[in-house]
Amino acid sequence: MPETMPKNFDFQEAEARLYEWWQSNGWFKPEAALPDAEPFVISMPPPNVTGALHMGHALFTTIEDIMIRHARMNGKAALWVPGTDHAGIATQLQVEKMLRDEGTSRIEVGREEFMARTWAWKEKYGGTILSQFRRLGASCDWDRERFTLDDGLSEAVRDVFIRLWDQGLIYRGTRLVNWSPGLQTAVSDLEVERDEEQGKLYFFNYPVDGGDFIPVATTRPETILGDAAVAVHPEDERYKHLIGKKARVPMTNREIPIIGDEYVDRAFGTGALKVTPAHDFNDYEIAKRHDLPMINIMEKDGTLNANAGSYAGLDRFVAREKLWADMTAATMTIRVQDHTYIVPRSQRGGEIVEPMLSMQWFLKIQPLAEKALAAVRDGRIQIVPERFEKIYYHWLENIQDWCVSRQLWWGHRIPAWYGRNGEIHVGKQPPLDGRDWTPEQDVLDTWFSSGLWPFSTLGWPENTPDLARFYPTAIMETGYDILFFWVARMIMMGLWFTDEAPFHTVYLHGLVRDKLGRKISKTLGNTIDPTELIDQYGADPLRFALITGTTPGNDINLDTARVERNWRFVNKIWQMANFVTQNLEGDVPLGAPAHDELDLPSRWILSRLNHLVDSVQRLFATYQYGEAARQIDDFLWSEYADWYIEMSKYPLYQGDDVTKLNARRVLVHVLDQSLRLLHPYMPFVTEEIWKYIPHDGDALIMAAYPQADAAYIDDAAEAQMTLLIDLIRGVRNTRDEYNVEPSRKITAFVNAGSNTTLLEQYSYLFARLCNVATLNIMPFGARAPENAASVVAGDLTAYLPLTDFIDVAAECDRLTKEHAKLDIQIAKSRAMLGNEQFISRAQSDVVEKERVRLAGLEASAGQIAERIASLCQ
């Protein structure tokens, strides 16, 4: 135990030192627990390997570290598996940008070189984000760190793909998919964001054989070139006579049928719909119903192909303008109007995505989805907060097959080979039949590998000791924004391949927003860099700000003023500890002294502490970390520091050896328990302080989390202290109103009523806490002193002769106001207790509590009334 504490907490020095100390002692590892300890495992949501720490990361790191540290202190074999995600598209985009800056490109350097460059990039920047997690205090087991492209995880990915193929759940086929022309890859439905934007609606006349025409509207005129039909509602009086006739595609004169289909909305646009099966999801469905040809007019880069006739080679948007101009010249157009419509954009990069026919690999997801639905429905998996279960059900009930192939280079190669005649072989190696087999070029969707994360990181498909001991994991803590992308897929994959739910609880946190509730974005310029806040205030205050004032699933508006306030809280705790350590002499036995040896303030603070511990336990059980933190904060500052420490000064400075030692023991014990309670939230400052106070054990990180001890719950002590605190506050208040200098000692006369013994015993408190030098307990029936202001608490009345001559009128005014306030509360309370229904229906303890409250109010009112009667006639 170091000798004396520094005056202030040097968090910058201490954070790095403590983190290194914890880690080098192996305390982040589950092996630090007893061999037969129950495991508690969290798989960290792997951040993008090239990402930089943002507030969302800081939030989940904080929450998960709280869960892990709490479990560890409860004796569990706590394991937090860290890692990173290769993040296919995001990373490839970054490396491509780097190549562009170097004046080259992905295509130019070739696949092999590109992969080498990306790995090099990963080695260079991949460590950054996880080292930033360390600064937050994340107690992960770094020896078990994983990366989704590791050998082991890649093996798991191939294994899963092959098994799914063997089970007939993987198929390859030409389907309409979302195509990203810039990235030149397919993306899944989830990766497409649909936003309302201002655009144009183009009206034109479709020529019909026989000289007639039919007006049609479209938002994408270039797709006219790929039209396969014009559809009208079969009962539309305007057009139904045209069904069966032929129309001619503008500018190309290709013949297409006019068909009737109930999908068409007669009220929208012109009521007639051009059908472009190869470039629109709805039209694709119509085409299948009517057996229409799928005419693909686009190349992979978004330029038009030979099917577009003279428009071939033009970019899709250039073609749109040119075709429209040509049609206008041919007097086929009607008008163009402003139109708000939904534009599909890529989640990465933001370019407009095109529905396009393409050969891709798909996973039949239905069988997996059914298992995943059942697991939540029957309670094997609980989602917190519960309302997200509905959203989860809805998505899985309507799920579409998952397009898992991506035309990228950075990722897991699909383990498939093609023979000369187009045969497909799926396996880890091509068949050894002497023939030439060409490997598949595509890679898998990033989320395919992250879906395996909870078990692949523990060694699956090998039956490793880690997998046996630590799978299934306990809690999946992540943001609600990736419920579908990731959580649902982990549940599906986990159930399918391990036959067990990969975790029993999904805890979803909200998004971090700025103090005005706006989304944090670079363009808004409201980004807050967590590391800057850590530099300025330390990790503990940031963690505390992120966890307080938030509830599961709700977004958090982070006000940096809260971080600053918590920095002051950290200092406050430091100073409490400073006081305690300065007042220790010799050996202080650990633990609280026996209850019946203690004075009232000690009985009170220990009762409060045990109520707190009980409450914190309950709150942790229901994931209410913010509320638990708030209560610990409130206890430490408003009860321990403001009252107990102040009251302990009497026994410390004036008490005999026994009371002195008791006060020291209680001071140390309550501080110790509070530090334990607070440690999951503020690991650094609590650990550092713990070194300076008497303790047993190596480190706070491994110390036991407090358990409530009912023997120290003392309602009588709490009631008595409340009375004394009320009286002291009343005296302070009155002094303030009478402008009595704070340094001036005053005398008080107290009519102590039923509390005479209490007052006699603890009159010394008044000297320190409200500068009452002498407290005279008045004999029963004694008259109030002249020229005194009075303070009432319960049936106690204190008379303060504050000046030689008090202002009777002002004092009467004050008393009358006080009395009126009490009267309102008494009236309410009496009405309640006078209500037969309340007495008979409310819980008995609620009624009893109200009776006690009313008695107190009436006693106070009586005291004041008496005072008014004697003073104010």
Place this chain on the structure above:
RNA sequence: GGACAGUUAGCUCAAUUGGUAGAGCACUCCUUUGACGUGGGAGAUGUUAGAGGUUCGAGUCCUCUACUGUCCACCA
């Protein structure tokens, strides 16, 4: 179009199964007494968005309305 949240003090947010609304910041006044001025003391601030309902009792449960936000969805 469907669903889900939110609306509480000037600001940011709390309020454990319904028991009569709190904290921080900001604000006013006072204060350097042996932990802390990164402190201490005192104070002011609310028809809990609005309207109805259930209940002895509603911020909390139900219905409707308004506004804000999010997710899902095939309107060219």
